[in-house]
Amino acid sequence: MKRHLRPYGDTTGDGMVQLSFTLPVPHGPRADGAAQQLANRMGIDPALVVHSHPIGEDFTFFVVYGSVSHIIDMDAVTVVEREYPLLTPGEINTAVKKALRRKLVVVGACIGTDAHTVGIDAILNIKGFAGEKGLEYYRELRVINLGAQVTVPELVKRARAEKADAVLVSQVVTQRDAHILNTQEMSAAFREAMGERKPLLVAGGPRFDPLMAGELGVDRVFGRGTTPGEVASYLVHALTTRKDTVPA
Amino acid sequence: MPLLDLDPEVVATARALAAEAAAPVIDIARAHTTVAVERATLRLAGITGADTTHRAGDVPWVNRVVDTVREHCGLEHGVALPVFHALREHDLGSLTELAEATAAGQITYRLPEGRDATRAAKAARTAVARGLRTVDRNRAQRDRLVAKLGDPPRRPWIYLIVATGDIDEDVVQAANAARAGADIIAVIRSTGQSLLDYVPEGATHHGFAGTYATQENFRIMRAAMDEVSKEVGRYVRVTNYASGLCMPEIAVLAGLQRLDMMLNDSMYGILFRDINPIRTFVDQRFSRQVHARAGIIINTGEDNYLTTADAVDAAHTVTVSQLLNEHFAHEAGLPDELLGLGHAFEINPRVPDSFRMELAHALLARELFPDAPLKWMPPTKHMTGNVFDGYLLDGFFNLAGVLTGQSILLVGMMTEAVVTPFLSDRDLALANVRYVLEAAGNLREDFRPAPDGFIAKRAHQVLGEAVDLLARIVDEGLLEAIGKGTFGLMKRPADGGKGADGVIAKADGYTNPASELLEEGATA
Ligand code: B12
Numbered sequence: 001m002k003r004h005l006r007p008y009g010d011t012t013g014d015g016m017v018q019l020s021f022t023l024p025v026p027h028g029p030r031a032d033g034a035a036q037q038l039a040n041r042m043g044i045d046p047a048l049v050v051h052s053h054p055i056g057e058d059f060t061f062f063v064v065y066g067s068v069s070h071i072i073d074m075d076a077v078t079v080v081e082r083e084y085p086l087l088t089p090g091e092i093n094t095a096v097k098k099a100l101r102r103k104l105v106v107v108g109a110c111i112g113t114d115a116h117t118v119g120i121d122a123i124l125n126i127k128g129f130a131g132e133k134g135l136e137y138y139r140e141l142r143v144i145n146l147g148a149q150v151t152v153p154e155l156v157k158r159a160r161a162e163k164a165d166a167v168l169v170s171q172v173v174t175q176r177d178a179h180i181l182n183t184q185e186m187s188a189a190f191r192e193a194m195g196e197r198k199p200l201l202v203a204g205g206p207r208f209d210p211l212m213a214g215e216l217g218v219d220r221v222f223g224r225g226t227t228p229g230e231v232a233s234y235l236v237h238a239l240t241t242r243k244d245t246v247p248a
Numbered sequence: 249m250p251l252l253d254l255d256p257e258v259v260a261t262a263r264a265l266a267a268e269a270a271a272p273v274i275d276i277a278r279a280h281t282t283v284a285v286e287r288a289t290l291r292l293a294g295i296t297g298a299d300t301t302h303r304a305g306d307v308p309w310v311n312r313v314v315d316t317v318r319e320h321c322g323l324e325h326g327v328a329l330p331v332f333h334a335l336r337e338h339d340l341g342s343l344t345e346l347a348e349a350t351a352a353g354q355i356t357y358r359l360p361e362g363r364d365a366t367r368a369a370k371a372a373r374t375a376v377a378r379g380l381r382t383v384d385r386n387r388a389q390r391d392r393l394v395a396k397l398g399d400p401p402r403r404p405w406i407y408l409i410v411a412t413g414d415i416d417e418d419v420v421q422a423a424n425a426a427r428a429g430a431d432i433i434a435v436i437r438s439t440g441q442s443l444l445d446y447v448p449e450g451a452t453h454h455g456f457a458g459t460y461a462t463q464e465n466f467r468i469m470r471a472a473m474d475e476v477s478k479e480v481g482r483y484v485r486v487t488n489y490a491s492g493l494c495m496p497e498i499a500v501l502a503g504l505q506r507l508d509m510m511l512n513d514s515m516y517g518i519l520f521r522d523i524n525p526i527r528t529f530v531d532q533r534f535s536r537q538v539h540a541r542a543g544i545i546i547n548t549g550e551d552n553y554l555t556t557a558d559a560v561d562a563a564h565t566v567t568v569s570q571l572l573n574e575h576f577a578h579e580a581g582l583p584d585e586l587l588g589l590g591h592a593f594e595i596n597p598r599v600p601d602s603f604r605m606e607l608a609h610a611l612l613a614r615e616l617f618p619d620a621p622l623k624w625m626p627p628t629k630h631m632t633g634n635v636f637d638g639y640l641l642d643g644f645f646n647l648a649g650v651l652t653g654q655s656i657l658l659v660g661m662m663t664e665a666v667v668t669p670f671l672s673d674r675d676l677a678l679a680n681v682r683y684v685l686e687a688a689g690n691l692r693e694d695f696r697p698a699p700d701g702f703i704a705k706r707a708h709q710v711l712g713e714a715v716d717l718l719a720r721i722v723d724e725g726l727l728e729a730i731g732k733g734t735f736g737l738m739k740r741p742a743d744g745g746k747g748a749d750g751v752i753a754k755a756d757g758y759t760n761p762a763s764e765l766l767e768e769g770a771t772a
Contacts, residue, residue, distance in 0.1 A: 022672045055675045056424040113440030113456070115521055117738075118556055118629075149443065149522060173439050175413065175457040175668060206665070224633070 015067035027054035035062040080210035084237035096140035099240040103142040108168040110148035112182040116172035166200040174207045187217030265718035266571035277533040283750040286327040288496035289762040292379030295343040298449040309347035320357040324755035328372035333360035373761040383503035387543040400431040404657035407432040413455035434487035442492030442521040466505035499535035503542035513549035519738040524745035536580035537766040548573040551592030551625035553736035559594040564713035584619035592625035593645040608706035610652040626660025638662035646684035
């Protein structure tokens with residue numbers, strides 16, 4: 001892989017991209033000009049407004065093609081890279097047994113008023129996701145799935161009662177940053193209620209960026225397309241390396 | 249002309265089994281009332297507004313009154329008698345004054361007897377009848393407007409959702425959508441409203457992924473669409489959601505503000521909001537009686553099952569639920585032409601022959617319910633961030649809708665998996681629908697699936713599985729079947745869920761003038 005890259009249209013280095021957007025202006029030459037200016041400011045130069053049409057009286061929709069001047073430096077790209085090995089269910093069971101000498105307790109829920117259960121179920125239910133069985137399938141994991149619309153106090157209470165090693169929270173609805181606010185509320189509640197003895201906190205959902213863990217106050221964030229195996233491998237990795245802080 | 253050659257005897261068996269499965273639940277629904285049914289009754293009797301001084305925020309007066317009646321003398325006889333007795337006893341002019349006095353702690357509610365009871369019942373009936381006459385007038389007004397402005401020029405009617413959270417913004421988006429060809433505007437509700445045990449008041453601007461259903465929001469949207477209807481020369485219908493803990497009240501508000509369609513499913517709240525099953529069935533029956541009176545088309549929610557269960561494996565559960573929804577609706581007085589039974593294009597597009605199977609399922613629904621305005625729902629579950637794939641899939645969905653003669657087409661969004669739709673997403677989606685509808689034209693005339701072909705066989709198979717499942721449900725009981733996860737794989741036991749404490753067994757002598765007037769079809 002080269003260190004410096006530009007987008008690829010049909011020739012290396014041509015920098016070609018496409019984008020579409022709407023501006024709150026009536027359709028016409030001035031609108032097209034406005035679109036072109038926006039594209040230029042985004043680094044697309046030359047920018048071709050290849051299509052525009054009115055949406056009602058006050059809006060115009062555009063499709064723009066053009067070459068971006070920006071160059072990507074791959075060395076400056078930061079993502080959360082998986083720092084732990086992907087284990088098979090057998091390996092995970094063995095690791096838990098060895099490290100904890102009891103079952104690892106996982107409490108999962110979709111919190112707030114969010115009623116989307118398919119994502120958390122994909123991770124937790126035996127049926128699983130993408131051909132991988134969910135955490136319930138793992139002999140050495142004890143999984144308590146509280147379902148959706150769970151309030152934070154309820155979750156904290158249950159996690160305590162079950163002596164959870166890890167709490168897995170799902171958030172799907174993101175309008176007005178509901179996912180961020182709910183998750184922050186959750187992590188703050190655990191910190192307040194349990195301090196250092198709080199369980200490992202994991203958040204997941206399709207619009208989360210794994211880089212957000214710090215901002216959310218959780219130990220790890222999983223985004224779209226996560227598979228149960230990744231989550232189980234992470235739990236084992238995290239809990240066996242910070243075993244000392246886990247309630248017995 | 250029927251294309252699937254369904255065996256009329258099998259179809260009759262399916263309907264008979266659905267009726268049998270529903271019967272015990274209808275008995276339960278008749279034998280109980282709920283706090284929401286009682287509140288809906290008082291709303292028909294004219295109570296409006298909220299207690300703005302309450303420390304818990306705006307508490308609707310109707311909640312204050314019903315809660316207080318419950319505390320003082322229980323709800324097993326209904327709120328009507330205690331409330332209208334108190335009104336006379338304290339010589340108050342209106343229910344709002346009574347509510348204020350209630351909040352001030354000046355009222356002690358009790359169940360009147362003898363002549364007092366007769367008087368209270370009469371006064372309650374008069375008040376509720378006035379509310380129902382408003383509903384009747386709205387229905388007549390809709391008929392007049394449709395006669396004057398006209399229905400959409402073709403089927404399916406094009407149904408579009410707005411969901412900004414702010415009613416004023418919704419109006420802008422709705423007006424644009426109607427001008428671009430939408431026949432029906434649905435304002436989806438804010439996340440979390442389902443679980444509120446009261447209906448918020450006033451115009452609202454801060455919903456999450458939807459806009460609160462309030463009487464004022466209903467009025468604003470209906471008024472705006474009346475204006476747009478004149479402009480576009482056809483009657484633009486307005487839709488909202490009678491679901492959650494306030495299903496009956498929202499049904500009443502819809503009737504009072506001349507909404508035209510309402511989402512109203514017999515099991516959605518149970519399965520997808522974890523609302524107590526008994527609460528839901530009681531609320532559902534009353535709300536459907538109100539819709540029947542208002543001439544409102546209900547939309548049922550079978551499409552949702554296919555987001556949590558697999559659309560091929562669980563195809564027959566959609567059919568079973570449609571038959572149950574049909575029976576519950578008929579029992580509540582809704583005729584076929586008001587039954588927007590739901591179904592959806594949710595098969596994984598990577599499954600071979602997925603489009604043929606979609607056609608089979610869609611045609612089966614069409615032929616099982618020939619007179620119902622079926623609601624055809626777009627792909628959601630298998631939509632991804634690849635919006636280009638999504639646009640293609642929506643095109644096939646539109647085509648299936650035309651080919652199988654669907655009545656109401658909910659416009660699919662290519663950004664379904666990404667955001668609540670942008671203005672441009674709606675515009676592009678409507679262009680997709682327009683293209684397919686115009687390009688396909690009357691293609692339905694030429695669509696003749698082979699009698700023993702894949703489509704016909706698949707439809708017969710699904711119907712057969714539906715009959716088998718209905719027989720099992722009759723054996724074990726509908727509530728038990730729901731408890732076991734029969735629908736959408738959601739397991740909801742009859743004694744679980746939210747709002748169970750709002751269910752009350754009716755006593756002998758339970759009085760509810762709204763139920764009486766609705767069942768008699770009377771106006772006074
Ligand atoms: C199915 C569905 C529903 C079903 C949910 C049924 C159920 N019991 O879950 C029903 C019909 C009930 C529903 C309702 C609503 N929905 Co919805 N729904 C969807 C839909 C179509 C699919 C979601 C899904 O199941 N994906 C499949 C799963 C497997 O993927 P996933 O959730 O991303 O999960 C994966 C990862 O994210 C991750 N993950 C997720 N959670 C977690 C947790 C942990 C701990 C970990 C490690 C990983 C993890 O792992 C999973 C597997 O890879 C999406 C659109 C779409 N195609 O995405 C809209 C969508 C999510 N819904 C949406 C909305 C707005 C709603 C409503 C609020 C609408 C309304 N106003 O009424 C209501 C919700 C009401 C409420 N109280 O929440 C919006 C959200 C917009 C936003 N970004 O805010 C979407 C995107 C549709 C849209 N474009 O408008 N919905």
